[in-house]
Amino acid sequence: MTAASTPLLQVRDVDVRYGKFQALKKVSLDIAPGECMGLVGESGSGKSTLGKAILGLADVADGTITFDGTDITHVGGRARRALAKSIQVVFQDPYGSLDPAMTVGQILAEPLRVAGVSSSEAKSTIVEMLGRVRLPADSVDRYPSEFSGGQRQRIAIARALVRRPRLIICDEPVSALDLTTQAAIIDLFIDLQRETGVAYLFVSHDLGVVRRICHRVAVMYKGEILEEGPGAVITTTPEHPYSQRLLKASPVADPDAQALRREEWLKVRAA
Template sequence: MSTDTAISAPDILLDVQDLVVEYPSRSWRAKPFRALNGVSLSVQRGETVGLVGESGSGKSTLGRAVLGLAPISSGKITFDGSVISGLDRNRRRRLSKDIQVVFQDPYTSLNPAMAVGDILTEPLLVAGTSRAEAERKVRELLDRVHMPADSGRRLAREFSGGQRQRIAIARALSREPKLIVCDEPVSALDLSTQSRVLQLFTEIQEQTGVAYLFITHDLSVVRHISQRVAVMKCGGIVEHGPSAEVTSTPVHPYTQQLLLAAPVANPARQAERRAARKLLAQTMQAT
């Protein structure tokens, strides 16, 4: 099984080392809640690393820490050769050109009362781009994510969930980032729409060379988009390796449970998986 130590330093875009994130307890007597416990992970340039785990595993906290939205107690985050953990607000804002995010819910991540063109031009204008150049760029972005040519004149609320997520992806691409943190970007979509959006992510990566930290609870999703997968449980990584290995022949019992929990279209196979997962859970409890 491969590890991050096999990757040469010049190829590493994002490097997380021994990261600890703690949140204060509501009670002054209680210890702080440790959401991440010494997590180490890297993402190469142009690579997709899938981060998988159940709710509460710490995967979204890791994404938020990379984005500067979670308190780092110890450890280090390095991006493109520079340490970015502990940056002040102004320097973090400048970093947003290179690190962007696509959130889970396309219905709340976009302002429903704004025209799509305004949503996409706003970050470009703030960055100093002229309006004419920003409008030209928006037309290119909408074409890249396969949205209709008149989308810029319409309100975000007029579009379906899949279309809104395409708009959110276009917004993330507007500053030509090196890394996009994708936090459950397809979990709110139906299966057919999921497939099309995942194909769009792959297509964009091939065109631009952008890297993804792809956060999800579904091993079947990362199997199709990731080169490497890290599985998280209780704030730590329990298994890490090539996507084909981790998503087909996992070693850790927790990863095996996640694989068995993924739905399949065949009712007979689904029943077999359910029985196997129940037996595995009983075995883990006994040990």
């Protein structure tokens, strides 16, 4: 974990309800400046709901969310829009999150235009961010449909970076990509964090993915955090039975090891 006297983000005893269904139950976690915090669990565990609560897209019924010392739990309107400078998001689907009718240049310029950035400054920022995500400068005149899935996700990451945020919510950002492209995008996230100091909340269902990038990891099940600790520990020798089941479900490159892991996973699931 990155050393810091005060967390950048503090989530304390947060509840989120959709009617009678309680999606989050007394969830608490901290993210330090420049840290990557992994949030792992199966589909429906509440991972994405926590990200939405931080972004103001899910109503918090109880508890508090504090960013840089300021309570943002129920912030809305102009104050919430102002937070976009500091908190951004990268979604799972790199194509669905990009407007197909806009060029890459227009997509990246939009958040800068809303922020009142001059056209000349916006142009230089866009070129800089395209370089950071390893895309050529002439990408500005092309449309999302002209890029591969991995390149589209690079565009989405560049869009998240143009406001120079301090925290990015990464909601399953590589799960729609093939394994080779996943590895390249994860490496990009690591490089960008090293270069910019941005913090991540990295949401995933795969312990193998978060092992490569996250400093700390929290495991979520049915809206509750079951286990939290250093990434190297939680992703290799977790204590909670559910975390152990997730680990056995995580794929490995070696076919023999994968077959053994699947056999163990089936035994645990059947128990």
